[in-house]
Amino acid sequence: MRAASLVVLVAIVLPLVLGQFWAYQLGLYALYAAAAVGLGLCWGQAGFLPLGQALFFGLAAYLSGLTFIAFANVPIVAVLLIPLFALVSALLAYVIGLLVFRRPGESGAYFSMIALALSLLGFQIATSWNSVTGGFNGLKGIPGLPGLDDISDVYYVSATALLVVLALAGWLFNAPIGVLWRALAQNERRLQLFGFDTNQLKSVAFSVSGLMAGVGGAIYAPQQGIVTPQVVGFGLSADLVIWAAVGGRGSLLGPVIGTLLVGSLTSQLRDSVPFWEVLMAVFFIVIVLVFPRGVAGLAEPLFRTIEGRRHNKPSVAAPGDPAARPPAKLALHDVSVRIGEVTILDQLSVDFDQAGIFCVIGPNGAGKTSMFNAVSGELAAASGRIAFGGSDVIGLPPNRVGGLGVARKLQIPSVFPDLTISDNLAIALWSSRATKLQLLNPRLRRWKSPMLDELQSRYAFLATGARKAAELSHGEQQILELAMALLTEPRVLLLDEPCAGLSPEETAAVMDLVRWAAKRLGGAIIIIEHDMSLVKELAEIVYVLHNGALLAKGSVVAIQADPKVRAVYVGGEK
Amino acid sequence: MDPLIVTQAINLLYAVSTLAVLALGLAVIFGLLGVLNIAHGEFIMIGAYCAYLIQSWNLPYLVAVTLTLAICGLLGWLVEWIIIRPLYRRPFDTLVATWGLSLLLRKGAEAMFGLGYRSVAIPIPGRVALLGTEYPIYRLVLIALSLAVVGGLVIWYGKSRTGSRIRAMVSNPELAQAQGISVRRLAAGTFIVGTCLAGLGGVMVAPLAPVQPFMGLDYVLRAFFALIVGGLGSASGLLSGSAVIGGFDSVISAATSATNGYFAVLVLAILFLWLRPRGIVARS
Numbered sequence: 001m002r003a004a005s006l007v008v009l010v011a012i013v014l015p016l017v018l019g020q021f022w023a024y025q026l027g028l029y030a031l032y033a034a035a036a037v038g039l040g041l042c043w044g045q046a047g048f049l050p051l052g053q054a055l056f057f058g059l060a061a062y063l064s065g066l067t068f069i070a071f072a073n074v075p076i077v078a079v080l081l082i083p084l085f086a087l088v089s090a091l092l093a094y095v096i097g098l099l100v101f102r103r104p105g106e107s108g109a110y111f112s113m114i115a116l117a118l119s120l121l122g123f124q125i126a127t128s129w130n131s132v133t134g135g136f137n138g139l140k141g142i143p144g145l146p147g148l149d150d151i152s153d154v155y156y157v158s159a160t161a162l163l164v165v166l167a168l169a170g171w172l173f174n175a176p177i178g179v180l181w182r183a184l185a186q187n188e189r190r191l192q193l194f195g196f197d198t199n200q201l202k203s204v205a206f207s208v209s210g211l212m213a214g215v216g217g218a219i220y221a222p223q224q225g226i227v228t229p230q231v232v233g234f235g236l237s238a239d240l241v242i243w244a245a246v247g248g249r250g251s252l253l254g255p256v257i258g259t260l261l262v263g264s265l266t267s268q269l270r271d272s273v274p275f276w277e278v279l280m281a282v283f284f285i286v287i288v289l290v291f292p293r294g295v296a297g298l299a300e301p302l303f304r305t306i307e308g309r310r311h312n313k314p315s316v317a318a319p320g321d322p323a324a325r326p327p328a329k330l331a332l333h334d335v336s337v338r339i340g341e342v343t344i345l346d347q348l349s350v351d352f353d354q355a356g357i358f359c360v361i362g363p364n365g366a367g368k369t370s371m372f373n374a375v376s377g378e379l380a381a382a383s384g385r386i387a388f389g390g391s392d393v394i395g396l397p398p399n400r401v402g403g404l405g406v407a408r409k410l411q412i413p414s415v416f417p418d419l420t421i422s423d424n425l426a427i428a429l430w431s432s433r434a435t436k437l438q439l440l441n442p443r444l445r446r447w448k449s450p451m452l453d454e455l456q457s458r459y460a461f462l463a464t465g466a467r468k469a470a471e472l473s474h475g476e477q478q479i480l481e482l483a484m485a486l487l488t489e490p491r492v493l494l495l496d497e498p499c500a501g502l503s504p505e506e507t508a509a510v511m512d513l514v515r516w517a518a519k520r521l522g523g524a525i526i527i528i529e530h531d532m533s534l535v536k537e538l539a540e541i542v543y544v545l546h547n548g549a550l551l552a553k554g555s556v557v558a559i560q561a562d563p564k565v566r567a568v569y570v571g572g573e574k
Numbered sequence: 575m576d577p578l579i580v581t582q583a584i585n586l587l588y589a590v591s592t593l594a595v596l597a598l599g600l601a602v603i604f605g606l607l608g609v610l611n612i613a614h615g616e617f618i619m620i621g622a623y624c625a626y627l628i629q630s631w632n633l634p635y636l637v638a639v640t641l642t643l644a645i646c647g648l649l650g651w652l653v654e655w656i657i658i659r660p661l662y663r664r665p666f667d668t669l670v671a672t673w674g675l676s677l678l679l680r681k682g683a684e685a686m687f688g689l690g691y692r693s694v695a696i697p698i699p700g701r702v703a704l705l706g707t708e709y710p711i712y713r714l715v716l717i718a719l720s721l722a723v724v725g726g727l728v729i730w731y732g733k734s735r736t737g738s739r740i741r742a743m744v745s746n747p748e749l750a751q752a753q754g755i756s757v758r759r760l761a762a763g764t765f766i767v768g769t770c771l772a773g774l775g776g777v778m779v780a781p782l783a784p785v786q787p788f789m790g791l792d793y794v795l796r797a798f799f800a801l802i803v804g805g806l807g808s809a810s811g812l813l814s815g816s817a818v819i820g821g822f823d824s825v826i827s828a829a830t831s832a833t834n835g836y837f838a839v840l841v842l843a844i845l846f847l848w849l850r851p852r853g854i855v856a857r858s
Contacts, residue, residue, distance in 0.1 A: 049670060103847050109610045109669050110802065110847060117795045117840055124833045234791060238677055245670075275685050281678035285657065288670050 038209030047185025052119025058232025086214030093210025097203030138228030248294030327523025328389025335384030407490030422465030615790025621776020650769030805853020
């Protein structure tokens with residue numbers, strides 16, 4: 001709160017100290033900064049880089065300019081419509097996001113290139129659609145905002161808009177959706193398996209950035225009195241990326257600092273310092289390669305001092321009654337999976353039709369992990385049925401399967417390394433309980449469930465909330481991921497070699513936890529395991545997979561005596 | 575045959591083959607090294623400015639090829655060494671870094687030559703009678719050259735020792751290294767070949783394109799979409815992608831307007847993203 005008041009104070013005092021000329025400059029750059037904050041949100045939080053962000057700034061600017069001209073006699077109408085222009089930009093960004101992010105896992109080159117191409121297309125339309133946009137020379141003679149007398153009034157309008165944008169961004173960064181954006185940038189697959197629709201999360205982030213750019217653009221038109229194709233085009237898009245990078249894309253104020261600093265310096269020095277823009281480009285590359293956190297990263301200790309110590313607020317009970325989602329049976333019927341010519345699962349039929357701990361064994365390449373991938377929707381089946389609690393889950397995307405109550409623990413610990421332990425755990429709690437709207441409520445970060453309490457009393461490190469997951473040891477990360485899977489209170493739990501790479505003590509801890517979970521959840525826990533000593537201790541029933549089909553099923557003793565199984569394992573397993 | 579149809583058909587062939595040669599360098603770097611070089615278009619721009627300089631010095635046009643290869647080779651070597659090498663296997667960071675590089679090269683060109691358009695005279699002027707119509711000789715030469723460059727590179731890659739070393743590096747860098755192949759040098763060499771091919775493409779199209787600092791943007795986008803649509807890693811992918819993107823663009827642009835052609839390319843790119851994300855010719 002203290003930092004926020006300081007920012008507001010600086011915004012009020014700045015023009016008084018710097019004078020009229022700078023007030024005018026800052027009034028313009030505050031609008032660009034609003035767009036840069038949105039770009040920082042996409043890039044620094046959600047992990048994708050929109051290279052054509054000027055499109056949304058420019059679209060709102062043209063809409064606003066046209067409306068101000070049309071309602072020159074009743075300018076108040078145009079003023080009231082300003083939020084609408086920003087919303088149009090937000091909507092366009094949302095639609096583009098949905099279209100491009102439809103491809104699972106897409107947040108790299110393809111998205112960036114399409115965003116860039118769209119901004120060039122926008123520029124082309126703006127220059128060629130003479131009758132509406134005024135062509136290359138742009139829309140001229142846009143009336144100003146009514147009732148503003150001098151330049152500092154104009155500045156205060158921009159500064160207020162920027163502060164509103166910052167408040168929105170600050171709130172979102174702090175809300176569960178902000179945590180999910182950061183999680184998405186680190187480990188999208190994990191988030192999908194927890195049942196989150198990552199395409200929609202990305203589209204919403206992009207849409208918010210469109211909204212922020214739109215706010216800037218909508219005020220730009222009456223402020224500058226002219227809108228030219230440059231505001232949609234490549235130049236501004238590129239500048240926004242530079243400003244966000246130099247200021248620090250990962251922080252809230254970074255893009256603002258970058259815009260005000262670089263933008264206003266550039267407007268002063270472009271003409272007097274030779275090769276200024278070349279120097280800025282070199283500077284940008286150095287920032288990207290060497291100092292990704294930008295200027296705000298340097299200033300972080302200062303921010304922390306201003307903000308002071310955070311007070312721990314009491315936790316809030318998470319809603320949800322595990323009894324409302326009783327354990328469900330999982331059964332695969334004739335499931336085949338092929339990749340190219342290779343048959344990975346060959347009409348596999350298995351059922352896990354009771355509560356308990358089941359182990360799946362089989363030589364390498366038997367299709368064990370592929371079976372899990374087929375169940376969780378990551379591997380498309382060519383034929384067959386996968387019944388889960390009365391519905392067929394085949395063909396559903398991973399997030400839908402996850403939402404139905406299938407939890408997975410992957411073989412290599414898969415957590416969100418740069419998030420704190422408490423945020424990691426909170427994501428698991430939100431997974432089956434939070435509605436989409438609730439993801440906007442920062443209180444959810446303090447959710448607790450009875451199971452979390454029990455887990456934290458078993459493993460003290462789970463209660464050391466502020467540490468990052470990356471700081472944990474391999475064994476602790478395994479426990480953390482397992483704990484996260486349990487916190488979703490799944491109806492069936494799939495564990496892929498949960499003890500791989502663990503010391504004997506850690507292995508004992510995990511096995512303990514698995515047994516506890518079996519009692520606590522009351523459903524099926526299916527474990528892929530190579531280590532027969534673990535299988536002997538844990539398994540009620542053992543399933544043997546071979547060449548993508550079920551070879552045998554039975555008690556540990558029966559399986560060990562089975563001649564078919566022995567034949568497959570000759571000379572192999574300990 | 576109707577002369578107009580013949581002209582349009584050759585125009586189409588011209589659009590497709592030049593797009594293929596302009597995308598070639600990007601295909602080499604993206605397909606083999608997994609690095610999307612957004613500054614690819616700026617290397618094309620450098621080639622075009624080399625052609626402009628050579629003409630303004632009244633030297634024979636072919637000298638521009640030497641100059642371009644020298645400049646793009648040197649720049650490619652520096653860029654691979656300073657920017658790309660630390661970022662292999664970090665595709666998102668390479669995206670940002672090469673985007674910064676494209677900005678740097680563009681601003682550099684702007685500082686040296688200004689924003690204005692430069693024109694390069696056509697080195698082989700004149701038209702030739704062909705199937706009942708007349709067609710500019712230089713465009714025909716370009717079509718032949720483009721196909722020759724693409725074909726030559728593909729044959730070299732398939733037959734030569736270096737080609738097989740590159741294939742080894744692409745499929746398993748560690749194993750290739752263990753076999754005594756210097757992956758670092760080979761990757762650097764591959765990158766340089768990519769930038770040189772871009773420059774070469776620039777020299778080729780310079781007489782028919784407005785030469786200015788921003789010209790590369792358009793090329794890199796079209797080349798990128800052609801690669802995505804066609805599929806990475808094969809000549810058939812490059813050619814089919816160029817045919818789809820170049821073909822649609824030129825047909826729709828000719829029939830309606832350039833804006834619509836551009837829009838069509840984008841719609842196609844998004845459709846392919848959903849339906850065939852690995853391209854027409856998917857690598858196994």
